[in-house]
Amino acid sequence: MTQTNGRRRVVVTGQGVVTPLGTGVDKFWAAMQRSDCGIREVQSFDTEDLYITIAGEVPDFDPRERLQSKQLLLADKYSQYAGCAAHEAVTQAKLEYPIKDSDSYRAACIIGSGVGGLTTLEFSYKMLFKENKRATHPLTLLKAIGSSASAHVSIEYGIKGPTFGLVSACATATHSIGMTYRMIREGLVDVGLAGAAEASLNWGATRAWQAMRVLSPDGLWPFAKKRNGTVLAEGAGILMLEEYERAKDRGAPILAELMGYGMTADAADMVNPSIDGASTAMQQALDDSGLAPSDIDYINAHGTGTMVNDINETRAIKRVFGNAANKLSISSTKSMHGHCLGAGGGIEAVAAIKAIGENYVPPTAGLDEPDPECDLDYTANTGKAREVNYAMSNSFAFGGLNAVLVFGPPPA
Structure with a gap:
């Protein structure tokens, strides 16, 4: 098997997304090229007594049209999103399923969630305490737990190897991809x-x-002088990862190579991010990939639109990249799809892979006047064509949980 530094190479053969910009990678990517914004007035619940009334809701998602599994029709919406994104990734990878015989134990399904089936829990509490029902739905527990999505997907595709849900707030997807x-x-x-x-x-x-005072009532504008908070969103981002020789032998489409992974904890504060933790995770990912800072062409930034995070991420990038920071193209696609919390790193990994495949950098929407302390090239408002060979994707979560991925082109 082809190895680098005595280790097996890992490639991406499929990807799938459910996002506020649309479901499916092609629709998602086309929307970002147009600088569309999926942040809108909330439609799915009553906001009359809330001062935050905007969010990144997934539009036009009908599970009966999107899902293959009858079991998933009874699942929480987060599992349904995972099932839909996984199906797109498996289909693109041209993987035959259910996986059979001993191969099934050589497959993993690591699909996490920041909070799991929270909507199921809220509905159940409403039934019990507001409507005075005697019991909840019999599937409440199975729908709510954070490993439900991974279990559903493993059943769908016959995956019998390591299967579980991982939780690390807004770094969940990136940790899941890195672990796999x-x-x-x-x-x-x-x-x-x-x-x-x-x-x-x-x-x-x-x-x-709302109680944390980190949400914007107006919009999500990373790195902009006018930014005043983040905007909650929902969705899913799933990659199909394979050992390179296996993928090549079966004629799978190879979209990119996953080359590096770094993870750290700030061990400092539950809310305020650390420059040390973020910069060390980026450096670890670079070291793991064997690349120099000057090799990276594009960074999909964590870029939440909060005052402290955007400045700290800018400073962390400068620390790691030095003079090469001024040659980077950077963007926060959260400006268009919102902060998808645990799913964000998966959706943003897809954006980074598409940037490599299309030689195109998606924009940071709404960046009319940058914060003077955020003085790198954040690809303001309009995306641009650029040769992108290597891309980095950053996820820096509450609790100081940091995870970073580095992707490169398909192996020659």
């Missing part, structure tokens, strides 16, 4: 579905986020 990458690289498995899904847009969640 390491499993394949080190020979534990040969193929894996990895990412995360989130469907936590409801009244109770919005009230909880």
Whole structure:
């Protein structure tokens, strides 16, 4: 098997998304090329007594039209999103399923969620405490737990190897992808579905986020002088990862190579991010990939639109990249699809892979006047054509949980 530095190479053979910009990678990518914004007035729950009334809701998602599995029709919406994105990734990868015989134990399904079936829980509490019902729906527990999505997907495709949900707030998808990458690289498995899904847009969640004073009532404008908070969103982002020789032998489409992964914890504060933690995770991912800072062409930034995060991420990039920071193209696609919480890193990994495949950098929408302390090239308002060979994707979560991925072109 082809190896680099004594380890197996890992490639991306499929990808799938459910986003506020649309469901499916092609629709998602075309919307970002147009600088569309999926942040709108909330439609799915009553906002009359809320001062936050905008969110990134997934439009026109009918599970009866989107899902193959009858079991998923009874699942929480976050599992349905995961199932839909996984199906797109498996279909693109041309993987035959259900996976049979011993191969099924050489496959992984690591699909996480920041909060799991939160809408199921809110509905159940409403039944019990507002409508005085004697019991909840019998599937409440199975729908709510954070491993439901991974279990549903593993059943759908016959995956019998490592299967579980991972939780690390807004770094969940990136950690899930990184863990699956390491499993394949080190020979534990040969193929894996990895990412995360989130469907936590409801009244109770919005009230909880309101209380933290980190949400914007107006819009999400990363790195802009006018930014005043982030905007909650939902969706899913899933990658199909494979060992390179296996993918090549079966004639799978190879979209990119996953080359590096870094992860750190700030161990400092639950809310305020650390420059040390973010910069060290980026450096680890670079070191793991064997690339120099000057090799990276594009960074999909965490870019939440909060005052402290955007400045700290800018400073962390400058620390790691030095003079090469001024040659980078950077964008926060959250400006268009919102902050999809645990699913964000999966959706943004797809954006980074598409940037490599299309030689195109998606924009940071709404960046009319940059913050003077955010003085890098953040691809303001309009995307641009540029040769993109290597891309980095950053996820820096509450609790100081940091995860970074580096992607490169398909192996020659």
